[in-house]
Amino acid sequence: MRIGELSRRTGASVRALRYYEQQGLLSATRTPGGHREYADSDVDKVALVQRLIGAGVPSAKMAQIFPCVFGGRSKPTIEVVADLCEERERINGMIDDLLASRAILDDMITDARVAANA
DNA sequence: CTTCTAACA
DNA sequence: TGTTAGAA
Numbered sequence: 001m002r003i004g005e006l007s008r009r010t011g012a013s014v015r016a017l018r019y020y021e022q023q024g025l026l027s028a029t030r031t032p033g034g035h036r037e038y039a040d041s042d043v044d045k046v047a048l049v050q051r052l053i054g055a056g057v058p059s060a061k062m063a064q065i066f067p068c069v070f071g072g073r074s075k076p077t078i079e080v081v082a083d084l085c086e087e088r089e090r091i092n093g094m095i096d097d098l099l100a101s102r103a104i105l106d107d108m109i110t111d112a113r114v115a116a117n118a
Numbered sequence: 119c120t121t122c123t124a125a126c127a
Numbered sequence: 128t129g130t131t132a133g134a135a
Binding site: 002003004014018033034035036 | 120121122123
Binding site for chain 3: 013015016019033034
Protein backbone atom coordinates (compact mmCIF):
# COMPACT_ATOMS: atom_id res chain seq x y z
CA MET A 1 0.00 0.00 0.00
CA ARG A 2 1.13 3.57 -0.46
CA ILE A 3 1.53 6.26 2.17
CA GLY A 4 -1.97 7.64 1.83
CA GLU A 5 -3.60 4.34 2.64
CA LEU A 6 -1.24 3.60 5.52
CA SER A 7 -2.10 7.04 6.84
CA ARG A 8 -5.83 6.31 6.71
CA ARG A 9 -5.45 2.88 8.23
CA THR A 10 -3.33 4.10 11.12
CA GLY A 11 -4.62 7.59 11.73
CA ALA A 12 -1.05 8.86 11.51
CA SER A 13 -0.52 11.84 9.23
CA VAL A 14 1.41 11.36 6.02
CA ARG A 15 3.92 13.80 7.45
CA ALA A 16 4.33 11.70 10.58
CA LEU A 17 4.79 8.55 8.52
CA ARG A 18 7.67 10.10 6.58
CA TYR A 19 9.08 11.36 9.86
CA TYR A 20 8.99 7.88 11.39
CA GLU A 21 10.98 6.68 8.43
CA GLN A 22 13.62 9.35 9.05
CA GLN A 23 13.82 8.17 12.64
CA GLY A 24 14.42 4.64 11.42
CA LEU A 25 11.12 3.45 12.82
CA LEU A 26 9.60 2.48 9.52
CA SER A 27 11.01 1.00 6.33
CA ALA A 28 9.47 1.27 2.90
CA THR A 29 10.46 0.01 -0.49
CA ARG A 30 10.31 2.44 -3.40
CA THR A 31 8.36 2.03 -6.59
CA PRO A 32 10.19 2.86 -9.81
CA GLY A 33 8.50 6.21 -9.57
CA GLY A 34 10.00 6.87 -6.17
CA HIS A 35 6.82 6.38 -4.17
CA ARG A 36 7.00 4.57 -0.83
CA GLU A 37 5.46 1.10 -0.75
CA TYR A 38 4.42 -0.36 2.60
CA ALA A 39 3.62 -3.89 3.74
CA ASP A 40 0.43 -4.77 5.60
CA SER A 41 2.54 -5.53 8.65
CA ASP A 42 3.56 -1.88 8.76
CA VAL A 43 0.09 -1.02 10.02
CA ASP A 44 0.88 -2.79 13.29
CA LYS A 45 4.35 -1.29 13.39
CA VAL A 46 2.90 2.20 13.15
CA ALA A 47 0.36 1.33 15.83
CA LEU A 48 3.22 0.38 18.13
CA VAL A 49 5.09 3.60 17.38
CA GLN A 50 1.96 5.59 18.11
CA ARG A 51 1.47 3.74 21.36
CA LEU A 52 5.05 4.44 22.44
CA ILE A 53 4.77 8.09 21.45
CA GLY A 54 1.59 8.28 23.44
CA ALA A 55 3.45 6.84 26.39
CA GLY A 56 5.96 9.63 26.08
CA VAL A 57 8.86 7.69 24.61
CA PRO A 58 10.97 10.08 22.53
CA SER A 59 10.76 8.97 18.90
CA ALA A 60 14.42 9.76 18.55
CA LYS A 61 15.39 7.03 21.01
CA MET A 62 12.84 4.45 19.90
CA ALA A 63 15.00 3.06 17.13
CA GLN A 64 17.80 2.48 19.64
CA ILE A 65 15.67 1.34 22.51
CA PHE A 66 13.78 -1.18 20.38
CA PRO A 67 16.35 -2.50 17.91
CA CYS A 68 14.66 -5.86 18.19
CA VAL A 69 11.43 -4.43 16.79
CA PHE A 70 12.73 -1.98 14.20
CA GLY A 71 15.32 -2.34 11.43
CA GLY A 72 18.38 -3.12 13.53
CA ARG A 73 19.15 -6.85 13.47
CA SER A 74 21.46 -6.52 16.47
CA LYS A 75 20.84 -8.38 19.72
CA PRO A 76 19.47 -6.49 22.75
CA THR A 77 22.27 -4.82 24.71
CA ILE A 78 22.59 -4.43 28.47
CA GLU A 79 22.12 -0.70 27.96
CA VAL A 80 18.99 -1.32 25.93
CA VAL A 81 17.52 -3.26 28.83
CA ALA A 82 18.47 -0.37 31.12
CA ASP A 83 16.71 2.15 28.83
CA LEU A 84 13.66 -0.08 28.73
CA CYS A 85 13.52 -0.22 32.53
CA GLU A 86 14.00 3.53 32.65
CA GLU A 87 10.98 4.05 30.41
CA ARG A 88 9.01 1.66 32.56
CA GLU A 89 9.79 3.68 35.65
CA ARG A 90 8.85 6.90 33.92
CA ILE A 91 5.51 5.42 32.90
CA ASN A 92 4.90 4.27 36.46
CA GLY A 93 5.40 7.88 37.47
CA MET A 94 2.85 8.98 34.88
CA ILE A 95 0.38 6.47 36.26
CA ASP A 96 0.88 7.81 39.79
CA ASP A 97 0.29 11.37 38.57
CA LEU A 98 -2.87 10.30 36.77
CA LEU A 99 -4.18 8.54 39.87
CA ALA A 100 -3.48 11.67 41.92
CA SER A 101 -5.29 13.81 39.34
CA ARG A 102 -8.28 11.49 39.41
CA ALA A 103 -8.40 11.64 43.18
CA ILE A 104 -8.52 15.43 43.01
CA LEU A 105 -11.32 15.29 40.46
CA ASP A 106 -13.22 12.82 42.62
CA ASP A 107 -13.10 15.27 45.51
CA MET A 108 -14.19 18.14 43.29
CA ILE A 109 -17.08 16.06 42.00
CA THR A 110 -18.16 15.16 45.50
CA ASP A 111 -18.08 18.78 46.63
CA ALA A 112 -19.90 19.92 43.49
CA ARG A 113 -22.69 17.40 44.12
CA VAL A 114 -23.10 18.59 47.69
CA ALA A 115 -23.20 22.22 46.55
CA ALA A 116 -25.67 21.42 43.79
CA ASN A 117 -28.12 19.75 46.17
CA ALA A 118 -27.63 22.44 48.82
C1' DC B 119 -5.80 12.92 -7.82
C1' DT B 120 -1.59 11.22 -5.01
C1' DT B 121 3.12 11.40 -3.65
C1' DC B 122 7.90 13.47 -3.35
C1' DT B 123 11.35 16.76 -1.27
C1' DA B 124 12.55 20.74 1.18
C1' DA B 125 11.68 24.56 3.93
C1' DC B 126 9.24 27.92 7.11
C1' DA B 127 4.51 33.70 9.19
C1' DT C 128 3.87 18.75 13.05
C1' DG C 129 1.28 21.43 9.81
C1' DT C 130 1.64 23.36 5.56
C1' DT C 131 3.15 24.82 1.13
C1' DA C 132 5.63 25.16 -3.36
C1' DG C 133 6.74 22.97 -7.67
C1' DA C 134 7.46 18.62 -10.06
C1' DA C 135 6.53 13.80 -11.30
